[in-house]
Amino acid sequence: MVSNEFAIAIMAAGKGTRLKSKHPKVLHEIGGRALLLYVIAAAETAVTPDHIYCIIGHESERVKVAVAATGVQFVLQPEQRGTGHAIQMLKADFERSGTPLPKHLLVLSGDVPLIRPETIATVRDTHLRERAAMTILTAVPTDPTGYGRVLRANPKKPEVTAIVEQKSLTPDQLSAPEINSGIYCFETQALFSKLDALNTNNAHGEFYLTDIAAMLVAEGKRVVAVKAHSVDEVLGANTIAEMMHLDAAMRLATARRLMDSGVTIFRPETCVIDSAVTIGPDTVIEPYVQLLGATQIGSDSRIRSYSVIQNCTIGNNVTVLNGCVFDDSDIADNAILGPYSRLRPESHIGEGAHIGNFVETKKTTIGKGSKASHLSYLGDAIIGAGVNIGAGTITCNYDGVHKHRTTIGDGAFIGSDSNLVAPINIGAGSYIAAGSSITEDVPDGALALGRSRQTNKPGWVAARKAAKQKA
Ligand code: UD1
Ligand code: CA
Numbered sequence: 002m003v004s005n006e007f008a009i010a011i012m013a014a015g016k017g018t019r020l021k022s023k024h025p026k027v028l029h030e031i032g033g034r035a036l037l038l039y040v041i042a043a044a045e046t047a048v049t050p051d052h053i054y055c056i057i058g059h060e061s062e063r064v065k066v067a068v069a070a071t072g073v074q075f076v077l078q079p080e081q082r083g084t085g086h087a088i089q090m091l092k093a094d095f096e097r098s099g100t101p102l103p104k105h106l107l108v109l110s111g112d113v114p115l116i117r118p119e120t121i122a123t124v125r126d127t128h129l130r131e132r133a134a135m136t137i138l139t140a141v142p143t144d145p146t147g148y149g150r151v152l153r154a155n156p157k158k159p160e161v162t163a164i165v166e167q168k169s170l171t172p173d174q175l176s177a178p179e180i181n182s183g184i185y186c187f188e189t190q191a192l193f194s195k196l197d198a199l200n201t202n203n204a205h206g207e208f209y210l211t212d213i214a215a216m217l218v219a220e221g222k223r224v225v226a227v228k229a230h231s232v233d234e235v236l237g238a239n240t241i242a243e244m245m246h247l248d249a250a251m252r253l254a255t256a257r258r259l260m261d262s263g264v265t266i267f268r269p270e271t272c273v274i275d276s277a278v279t280i281g282p283d284t285v286i287e288p289y290v291q292l293l294g295a296t297q298i299g300s301d302s303r304i305r306s307y308s309v310i311q312n313c314t315i316g317n318n319v320t321v322l323n324g325c326v327f328d329d330s331d332i333a334d335n336a337i338l339g340p341y342s343r344l345r346p347e348s349h350i351g352e353g354a355h356i357g358n359f360v361e362t363k364k365t366t367i368g369k370g371s372k373a374s375h376l377s378y379l380g381d382a383i384i385g386a387g388v389n390i391g392a393g394t395i396t397c398n399y400d401g402v403h404k405h406r407t408t409i410g411d412g413a414f415i416g417s418d419s420n421l422v423a424p425i426n427i428g429a430g431s432y433i434a435a436g437s438s439i440t441e442d443v444p445d446g447a448l449a450l451g452r453s454r455q456t457n458k459p460g461w462v463a464a465r466k467a468a469k470q471k472a
Contacts (some may be wrong), residue, residue, distance in 0.1 A: 007105035007107060008048060009047060010106060011041065012111055017059075024060075031244060036112055037067070044121070046272075053074060061077060083205070102190065112239065115233055115247060117231055136224075164212075257269075265284070272286060274290075276294045277295055278297070288306050290308050296312060296314040301318045302315060314332070321339055325340070330345075336350050348362040348364070350385065364382075367384045369386040371385070385406045386412070388409050391416045392416035414431075417435045425443075433451075434451070
């Protein structure tokens with residue numbers, strides 16, 4: 002596409018009243034990503050970011066920050082007085098900045114997130130082929146209620162006579178099946194010449210961009226419609242229920258993409274997999290697993306049911322047993338974790354390591370082949386290779402004010418129920434006796450006993466019983 006021929010406007014200023022949410026509509030997420038980011042990504046396949054104009058208004062600063070990295074341009078619509086008003090703001094911005102007008106303007110809606118690049122190209126190509134002043138992307142969903150309807154003079158022909166909003170439909174128009182997707186291509190001059198003539202004499206008291214269709218037709222200009230291949234890609238997200246419908250569609254598409262690349266996902270409809278997640282072939286995802294954020298999983302691994310994994314990098318041939326919760330951590334090849342392990346941020350689990358049930362780690366590195374199989378807290382620790390951490394071991398890393406480090410050398414054996422009071426160094430190959438509270442560094446190869454000596458009192462129980470009977 003020649004860059005000064007086309008620009009794209011994305012209408013993203015609305016509040017999203019129907020969501021009843023304090024967050025701006027276009028920042029609501031489906032598939033773990035903001036609606037607006039999907040639309041921008043699709044737009045970027047057609048023009049460069051400097052030709053994409055995001056019209057923002059409600060909570061504009063938040064929206065700007067959330068998508069700034071894409072490099073798109075922003076146009077402020079300080080008051081949201083309708084989709085027609087949004088484009089009036091764009092026109093004013095072009096005039097103010099003296100930007101040469103693009104010959105054609107594609108208009109996308111920030112709340113129609115599943116639009117595919119191929120469909121944007123179809124709208125553009127139809128527009129050019131039909132030499133239209135306005136080309137409207139449409140669809141025929143099972144229930145058109147709520148959408149603007151596209152009326153054609155002849156259902157078999159592309160020419161449109163008008164777009165009528167839901168609340169303005171006459172009784173015999175109520176069953177009109179073809180909906181306006183809110184995605185258009187305009188000849189910019191034709192559009193801009195009509196914007197000032199829009200009015201707010203309608204049910205919402207807003208400037209409707211959709212009124213432009215009939216205005217252009219009245220002038221003898223050509224307005225045409227083109228139908229999208231799939232209905233889902235033009236559905237809007239106006240309510241939480243609609244948002245969740247699109248979320249499910251998005252996640253199912255992600256699961257299908259992963260399955261196509263060799264990943265087994267049992268009962269994909271029960272899994273919550275964000276769109277940025279990557280997984281290698283022959284990995285198995287069991288039902289009711291959540292894989293979120295930038296999680297990456299290698300090949301031949303298995304994630305058992307009820308695990309929730311966010312922003313983690315997991316290697317090959319890793320087993321994650323049921324009910325684990327992992328955040329911002331990485332796990333090397335051949336490790337086995339769970340059931341019910343908790344990796345808090347910055348946990349680094351080494352190759353072939355075992356992290357067992359009710360073990361919690363935080364800012365901790367666990368070396369190759371080391372094991373912490375049961376009931377431990379390991380925080381701010383650097384643990385070497387081949388270390389055995391006994392059941393119930395606790396790194397006492399916090400003195401109430403500061404966090405302190407524990408280091409454990411290669412091959413050390415930490416007996417069960419030990420407290421390691423940080424800062425502390427446990428030498429390589431050393432032994433810590435079970436039940437110890439270790440407060441001083443342990444040299445390499447040493448045995449450390451940090452518990453009081455046991456005393457047995459023979460016959461004590463019987464003697465006490467006898468004393469009680471006398472009294
Ligand atoms: C709009 C169309 C309707 C179409 C539907 C498709 C109009 C009048 N109606 O209705 O025909 O079937 O989309 O999804 O255009 N926005 C602004 N500034 C505003 C108002 C809205 O930027 O002042 C943005 C919103 O953030 C949203 C988009 O424009 O991203 C559409 O607005 P919305 O209020 O959702 O329009 P619909 O009622 O869905
Ligand atoms: Ca909408």
